[in-house]
Amino acid sequence: GENVEQHPSTLSVQEGDSAVIKCTYSDSASNYFPWYKQELGKGPQLIIDIRSNVGEKKDQRIAVTLNKTAKHFSLHITETQPEDSAVYFCAATGANSKLTFGKGITLSVRP
Amino acid sequence: ETGVTQSPTHLIKTRGQQVTLRCSSQSGHNTVSWYQQALGQGPQFIFQYYREEENGRGNFPPRFSGLQFPNYSSELNVNALELDDSALYLCASSFYRGDDEQYFGPGTRLTVT
Numbered sequence: 511g512e513n514v515e516q517h518p519s520t521l522s523v524q525e526g527d528s529a530v531i532k533c534t535y536s537d538s539a540s541n542y543f544p545w546y547k548q549e550l551g552k553g554p555q556l557i558i559d560i561r562s563n564v565g566e567k568k569d570q571r572i573a574v575t576l577n578k579t580a581k582h583f584s585l586h587i588t589e590t591q592p593e594d595s596a597v598y599f600c601a602a603t604g605a606n607s608k609l610t611f612g613k614g615i616t617l618s619v620r621p
Numbered sequence: 622e623t624g625v626t627q628s629p630t631h632l633i634k635t636r637g638q639q640v641t642l643r644c645s646s647q648s649g650h651n652t653v654s655w656y657q658q659a660l661g662q663g664p665q666f667i668f669q670y671y672r673e674e675e676n677g678r679g680n681f682p683p684r685f686s687g688l689q690f691p692n693y694s695s696e697l698n699v700n701a702l703e704l705d706d707s708a709l710y711l712c713a714s715s716f717y718r719g720d721d722e723q724y725f726g727p728g729t730r731l732t733v734t
Contacts, residue, residue, distance in 0.1 A: 514663075544722065553625075553711055553725035554664065599663050607654070607721050608677050609713075611663030 512537040514602050516612030523590050525621050531585040533600035533612050540602040543576060543583045544609070548597045558585070590619045623648050625714050625726035633732045634702050642697045642729045646714030652676070653695040654723060655687060658709040670695050671717050699731075707733045 513536040523529045535543075541562040546554035560567045560574045560583065567574050573586040587594055597616050601609045626645045634640050646653050652671045656664035666679035670689035684700040693714070699706055709728040715721035 516663075542721075546725070551727075553727045556722060556724060559722060601663075607652070607669060607715070607717065607723075608666045608679065609654070609656075609664070609723060610666070613663050614661075 512540055512602055512604065512608075512610040514600060514610050514612040516600055516615055518615065519613065520616045520618070522618040522620060525590060525592060525619050527590055529585075529587045529590050529594070529617055529619075531587075531598055531600070531615050531617070532582060533584070533602075534580075534582045535602040535610075536581065537602070537604060538578075538581065539604045542603045543574070544601050544603075545574060545585045546599045546601065546611075548599065548614070554599060587617075590617075592619050592621050595619045625712060625724055627710075627712055627726040627729050629729060630727070631730045631732075633734065636702055636704060636733055638702050639698065639700045640702060640731060642699075642710050642712075642731070644695045644697070644712035644714075644726060646693045646695070646712075647724055650714040650716050650724075651693050652715045652717040652721065653689055653693065654713045654715070655695070655697045656711040656713065656725075657681075658711055658728070660708070664711055667697070676717075702733045704733050707731060 544559035548554045576583040601611045654669040655667040658664040668678040673689045711728045713723035713725045715723045
């Protein structure tokens with residue numbers, strides 16, 4: 511089955527700096543890669559996703575890149591703000607729509 | 622457009638008991654997936670329901686079962702509760718087409734004592 515790894519487990523950046531979170535996956539058949547943001551006491555919120563036929567996608571301050579050959583994908587957040595502080599999860603799924611999640615990274619944005 | 626809702630918010634049960642958790646899918650969605658999230662971990666796939674039938678299952682024992690109703694809402698049932706079942710239970714709704722965007726509810730926090 512699919513295995514998604516996410517490193518590091520914590521990341522601290524200064525407000526206004528960029529943050530990059532990387533994930534790797536094992537199943538070359540995976541074709542959908544969403545990123546979720548989870549704040550304390552809430553369910554995961556879908557913030558951006560990318561499909562395997564696209565290499566990069568951007569939505570305002572957030573972008574995701576996908577390297578199918580190396581089987582890794584990354585979340586880029588520019589001009590970070592304190593409200594970006596949360597736990598971020600990457601996930602991957604194949605045709606069966608089963609999402610396999612990484613363990614999450616806690617992003618702290620220092621004011 | 623209403624989002625995904627779950628009930629109850631919190632629940633405390635004793636080992637050996639049974640529990641039922643409920644989920645209402647987002648309007649326009651026909652698929653519900655259930656996930657278990659242990660503290661400090663990512664969500665783990667339990668199973669998915671599409672057209673009222675189980676459509677894929679993760680590595681969970683048969684004492685985890687579910688239902689989907691004609692209005693696409695869903696229930697997760699867990700029998701013979703164990704201490705390790707303590708977790709946040711999340712449901713996610715989507716419109717089934719294979720690589721679906723899944724939208725999560727706020728979850729039900731289950732504590733087994």
